[in-house]
Amino acid sequence: MADGLATPQPAKRSMTRRAAGLMVAMLLAGCSTVVPKGPQQTPPPPPKQTGSQTGRLPEDQRDRVAVLVPLSGAEAGIGQSIANAANMALIDSGGQGVRLTMYDTSTGAALAAQKALAEGNKLILGPLLSDDVRAVAPIAAAQHVPVLAFSNDVTVAGNGVYLLGFTPTESVDRVISYAKERGLSRLAALVPNGVYGRRASNAMLRAAEGAGATVVSMQSYDRSPASLATAIKRLGDPKGYDALLIADSGRIALVAAPLVRKSGSSAKLLGTELWNTEPQLAASKLMSGAWFAAVSDGLYSQFAAKYRSRFGKGPYRLSSLGYDSVLLAVRISADWKAGTDFPQGRLSDKGGFSGVDGAFRFDHDGIAERMLEVKQIGTGGVTVVSPAPQGFGDQ
Template identity: 30%
Template sequence: MLSLIRTARKALSRIATVGALMLAAACVPAGQPSGGGGSPSRSGAVKVALLVPGGSGNASDQVLADSLVNAANLAIADLSGVSIELKVYQTGANPGQAQAMALRAADEGAEIILGPVFAQESNAAGVAMASRGINVLAFSNNPDIAGGNVFVLGPTFDNTARRLAGYAVRTGKTRIMIVHERNTVGDLGKAAIQRGVAAAGGSVVAVSSYEFSQAGIASAAPGIVKTARDTGANAMFLTADTAGALPLLSQLLLENGATPATTRFIGLTRWDVLPQTLGLPGVQGGWFALPDPNLYAQFQSRYQAAFGQPPHPIAGLAYDGIAAIGALARQGRDLSAGALTQSAGFVGVSGIFRLRTDGTNDRGLAVAEIRNNQVVVIDPAPRSFSGAGL
């Protein structure tokens, strides 16, 4: 969940990015094959500092820290023609310690910071590194900390909204209603959907909201369905997630007469995170976006074989960061903002991704539909950014 906290730099949230991320450590300029051409590999090892939330005393933070380190080492082992010198620094999931560790890493020769996880930590590290001219590839998905020398690797609402709105409009779902919870996350989701629909050429015909409570959802559901009918909405874009409002909201919308035949449900969040969600009557026929499932399954299998346990859901972000750094080094390029934001992007553990000049990212996502309690990909993830429409 995303909760914003005001700091001197920007509004932040202590959110770890959730959702799968990416394999195969190659990045190539547009039109160039991955195996040849380009500048020669740089000489000497690239010095990378990996900031992880170990040492906080919280067992879940330590599990995450260990998984990120494992994924980074797996990526390093997969690189060819490039040497990475990785040093791990424990932040204790604390912004002050993250800043101190970033400064220590810079003093010890780090050329780039990979991590930290939480947004406040990432912001603190970014501030500390700005005067050093060192970029930070944070594992956060909070766009509020992005910009300047801070790039977020986690999937963002805007990326997901653009992908789903683009697919919806292309398939005739041009009249879109937004339904969101009345809280910070819901407001951010609503804004992202509005931008996505506008970029896709569709129309937001209505916006409805509900109090984020069982009683609030029950009270709002009949009016939401009535508004959809009155406005002729043929798609309903929901910000609700599987751990929050989605189970009850989808069921009540269905009971009040909203069905895929009249109004297609579209989810801004991953609807497959909790397996039991796939069996809910209200989500059948619903659409959501996810990273390339086949590629991510390969990463999970390789990680399991190497370390004897499955990766943490965001461990792939560490692999992605190393993949991008290694690809640039193999091309003989530096780790400047200009190099990191090359338009061709990179390939990670679940597909293509690229860093944007505003510090956010684009990820190549698939569109899936829930059919008979199963996830069915109805529009595959793109394999390049050329014409991807992201």
């Protein structure tokens, strides 16, 4: 296990998303205390009193938060990156009102959760893998401890489990809506077999209906080149659709693009949040002009630079979830008396929260809703063609 310390900032419940985003930027820039300007409906609660000149609180005055991630085994790299980012958030937030403890899920997520709860933790951040979330959820629920999981599997959300992971639903909706606004109304899609593909398919149909577009063809494949080529042929008349969603990773998109063009289609290529982690897309001439929706990388770039400076190597993209979850815990900690149950009702704040990945809030199912921007791939890199709204009141 590894421990970290942080002091909560006083809660600013009516803080605007713009001000909250500025606060995150200043934290990443190295400022430890930030007082954002903005309207306040109620005064914030007083900060917790420190037990010494160093600012360290006595043990019984600190809110205990567990981070459950794989710290050994095959997923250790990403787990350690999330853990590092979580500790960064504690340091950057400038205080010591939260006691953060890391637990390794690679030796058993259920055992890690049991140990975390036995040691008095009242909030769990993680786990990463959906099977681990399923193992942890009933153990945490029995003690009324909420779980802020890093998974993107929406089937594990609810009953005290909140998902921070990026899901395809919103990115598909955002890019389809943008395409329809630009006059593209006849849509086709390539979706992989499996859970992600099913979610993307459902999202595509709902997004098209909501935008007033038509899905003329949707084909699935099993992620082999032969299966992908067959799926593209089954799309039908290459002139019958003017936009094609490739609901898969950037690596698959790079394989699909030449096959799509070879079929005679000139359709605009569309992608999901998975494309945000593939830097090679901009190197492909065939991907030039393609659109995809994802969280903004503006603050993430600052975060990644600071992470690299501190740890000597770059972070995994999902490490931002560790950073943002700790900022959330620190913000709520000002209203959370040490040793008592985490104030779970605060997670339903319709104003949401802000972090490295922008504004987010949890819907009634416990799934994170996020503000996404639309990006365009070009030969010189990726540019933003439709910025993310500043907050949920701007939609």
